Amino acid sequence: MLKIRLSLVQKAIISFAVIFAPIAITFFIGYRDNKEHYKKLIINDLVVIAEAYEAQIFQFLEMNKQRAIDFSTDGTIVKEVENAAAGRPYSSALLGAHLLRNKAPLDKTIQEVLVISPLGRVIASTNNELIGADVSDKPFFLKGKTNAEMVETAATANNARGL
Numbered sequence: 001m002l003k004i005r006l007s008l009v010q011k012a013i014i015s016f017a018v019i020f021a022p023i024a025i026t027f028f029i030g031y032r033d034n035k036e037h038y039k040k041l042i043i044n045d046l047v048v049i050a051e052a053y054e055a056q057i058f059q060f061l062e063m064n065k066q067r068a069i070d071f072s073t074d075g076t077i078v079k080e081v082e083n084a085a086a087g088r089p090y091s092s093a094l095l096g097a098h099l100l101r102n103k104a105p106l107d108k109t110i111q112e113v114l115v116i117s118p119l120g121r122v123i124a125s126t127n128n129e130l131i132g133a134d135v136s137d138k139p140f141f142l143k144g145k146t147n148a149e150m151v152e153t154a155a156t157a158n159n160a161r162g163l
Contacts, residue, residue, distance in 0.1 A: 060109075064107075064109070064110070065148050067106070067107055067110070068148055069148050071103055071113065072148075074098075074102075074103070076094075076095065076098050077095065077098070077099075077115055080094070080095045080115070080123065080124065081115060081117065081118075081123065084117045084121075084123045085117060085118050085119075090123060092123055092124045092131050095115055095123065095124035096124045096125060096126065096128060096131070098124075099113045099115070099124060099125070099126050100126050103126075104126050112125060112126050112127050112130070113125065113126045114126075114130060114135075116135060116141060118145075119136060120134055120135050120136025120137070120138075120141050121133070121134055121135075121136075122134075122135060
């Protein structure tokens, strides 16, 4: 049998490698498995958080939709819209003041309230600049003609309000 003569340092290095190799392999396998496990846990947590935010956003939108429906049954608003639709005189100033005084303070998240005729003209608003504007081709008007509808509007550089 062939006998290999090794120095004490060489024997120590071989012993260290024989002992350290399984430890290193076990560590890297465990690290990889734990990394994948924690990655899945974090993704699951993020999904739960995203779903909670989604539910809150839908609830917020539904509350605003209900607020719009509530506004549409207000006696002053109904009377003035009926007058405008029938071609009778109506008061944009009266309706605008009513919106500012009685409707806008009800919900601080609503930035503007517009009352739109069935033909798509803004007949009153909390923002006087918008009175008389034609919104008949806008998605929020087209979808809202049949029932209460939530429509995303995006503001652009030219149009800060998305109208």
